Amino acid sequence: MYIYDEVDQNLVEQRVAQFSDQTRRFLAGELTEDEFRVLRLQNGLYIQRHAPMLRVAIPYGMLSSTQLRALAEIARRWDRGYAHFSTRQNIQFNWPALPNVPDILAKLATVQMHAIQTSGNCIRNTTTDHFAGIAPDELVNPLVWCEIIRQWSTFHPEFAFLPRKFKIAVSGAHTDRAAAGVNDIGLQAVEQNGEVGFRVWIGGGLGRTPMVGHLIKPFVAWYDLLTYLQAALRVYNLHGRRDNKYKARIKILVKDLKPHVFAAEVEALWQTLRGGPDTIRQEELDAIAARFTWPKYESLPADLNDGSDDKAESGYRHWLKRNVHAHKVPGYAAVTVSLKATGVPPGDITAEQMDAVADLAEEFGFGELRVSHEQNLILADVRRDHLYALWQRLKALNLATANIGLLTNIIACPGGDFCALANAVSIPVAAAIQERFDDLDYLHDIGELDLNISGCINSCGHHHVGHIGILGVDKAGEEWYQITLGGRQSGAQKNVSALEADKSTGAAIGKIIGPSFARDQVPVVVEHLVQAYLDMRDSEHERFIDVVERLGIGPFKERVYADSALSNSTPKEAAHV
Structure with a gap:
């Protein structure tokens, strides 16, 4: 865990005091809605559909039991x-009363937490691998680099x-x-x-216009990282457009300028910044690494x-x-x-479960x-001979679903049940799919398959990179759902040359299979897609995404729309993406 120094602690405490006074003035009528909006977003x-929503930062997804x-x-x-x-590896509270938010922020400050830069047009919480620091295939520990970026970007004028x-994400x-x-x-x-050093991809993102980032710089030495980001x-x-x-x-x-033009502009500007004040020195890197506490592992077989x-x-x-999952230290998992x-609801956890998981940690x-990123928690360092006892405890808490x-x-995402931006609900659709496939033996027969749901085009559920993606759309005031296939957030793609693979993160944007479906039809559509995969795979080792990439979306689309009950009740036009 990263341990705050005096500067870190003073910073969050001053922000709490500042926002407490801003909230008092707003509730007293001394600030308008427009004046307060920018302050609360910072x-x-x-303000969501039913109540305020407070998004709390969990920098690079790392939590202590005390914080939980x-x-x-x-x-x-x-x-x-x-x-x-x-x-985004953060946590959200959906029902806080506005007068209580300063008290919540004050409580967070006592355990070295905050809500700074979790919204607004700024550099948001830097994310990383949820196995950071313990993964066997790590070249560097990304936690230290995420902390360097956090310190550099926080309140950067x-x-x-x-x-x-x-x-920004770091792997x-x-x-x-x-x-x-x-x-x-x-x-x-x-x-x-x-x-x-680091490869630098720029220009990725989901939302209304999903794109995979471009390799802008194949290599930036570690000490030059911040000057290049600057x-x-x-x-x-x-x-950037502000209109x-x-x-x-x-x-x-990046798309409008063209990646090579953007890269050239960055390179030219970087040459004026390189070697400047933001150059990382070894002693600075060591000092930040020293503020992390690292586990004292036992020597185990x-x-x-x-x-x-x-x-x-x-x-x-x-x-x-x-x-x-594998651990870099022998005897641990x-x-x-x-x-x-x-x-x-995916990603939800009760207060009682949080306390219990903190005890288990x-x-x-x-x-x-x-x-x-999948909205789960990771216990980072478990002895392998303690796994069975841990499983029994998690099972009793309903937290051991395999x-x-x-x-x-x-x-x-929370979808239309909470979010004012959503076109459709997400949680009931997820529940219906879970119920339809509530058989672990069958799930294990199906094998690896990522299914993501977003309630609107903002893609907070990352539907674009799901092997199966589900997007809620508005059709004349009614909820409908568009289906995409073939997305992936990363990974090695088949039939790609070594040179191409070296220039790609393996991310891919899913393709729309056709017109959208009513809510109650979505589980049936998923069932058709799964059965089509099972019928067409070469072996039990060929994953869903592999079959989609080998055959394209055509055979899956044909299977779905061959069901007259689905095709006859589907709107004729496809939703705008």
Whole structure:
């Protein structure tokens, strides 16, 4: 865990005092709605369909057990007893009363947390791999680099009012698990001639115009990282559209300028900044790394018994296969705590569950947790011979669903049940799909399949990069759902040359299969798509996404629209994307 120094603590405490006075003045009628809007957004406070929503930052997705207990207390005391983890590794409270928000922020400050830069046209919370620091395939520990970017970008006066919100993701591993290709800037650690640095992708993003980022710089040495980021953001700040929010993201600028022109402008500006004050020195890097606490691992045998041979329960074996992950330290494992049990809104967790998971993080690890892009929690450091006991405890909490990487590990935004921007609900659709596929043996037969749901085109559920994506659209005041196939947030693509693979993060945007469907038809559509895959796969080892990439969306589309019950009741026009 990163431990605040005096500067960090003073910064968040001063922000709490500042916002407390701003809220007092607004409630007293001394500030207008327009004047207060910009102030509350700077503190992560939105006005949603039914109540304010407070988005709390979890920098690079890392939590301590103490912080999780504080979030549980906030949920009980100032909300409705639960909270929601987002795809940006943050947490959201959907029901706080406005007068209580300063008190919530004050509570967060006592455990080194805040809501700074979780909204607004600034550099948002930097995200990374949820196995950061423990992944066996890491080249560098991205947590340190995320913290460097956090310190550099927080309250940076030059980038406080960008043309639009700005998101950075950092991957320190050979396999990108940070969705670097669909962020405004994606960084992936690489080594060149014995020197560590980063590949830089710029211009990715989802929303109304989904795009995969372009490789703008194949290698930036680690000490030059901040000066290069500064150059890229200055070019964006200079040319980015401020007259049209739909064309304001950097992805539109890179597309309009052309990637090579954008890259040339950044390169020219970077040459004037390189070697300047933002150049990272080794002693600065070491100082930040020293502010992290690292676990004191035991010396254990790599083949430590996990109980898989002598425990008869199939549920435990399924859980070992799907929810337990490799660790860089022999004898240890990382464990995903699934927040995707059938009937539970994806990413939601109760205050009681938060307290219990905090206890488990201390009992079975070193009190550290991670939040994943898939809206689950990770226990980072579990001894392999303790896995069976942990599984039993999680099962009692309804947190041991063995579905990580499977169809019911659904990523979904809160949708129309909460969000004022949504065209349609997401949570009831996720629940209906979970119920239809509530058979773990069948799910394991289907194999890996990412299903993502967004309630509107803003794509907070990342539907564009789901193997199956579901988007809520408005048809004459009614809720309909558009289906896409073939998206992926990262990974190795088949039938791609080594040179092409080296220039790509493996991210891909899904393709629309055709006209949209009514809400009650969506589970049937998913069932048709799954059955088509099972019928067409070459073997049980060929994944859903592999079949889509091998055959295209045509055979899947034919299977779905061959069902007259679906095709006859579907609107004729396809929704605008």
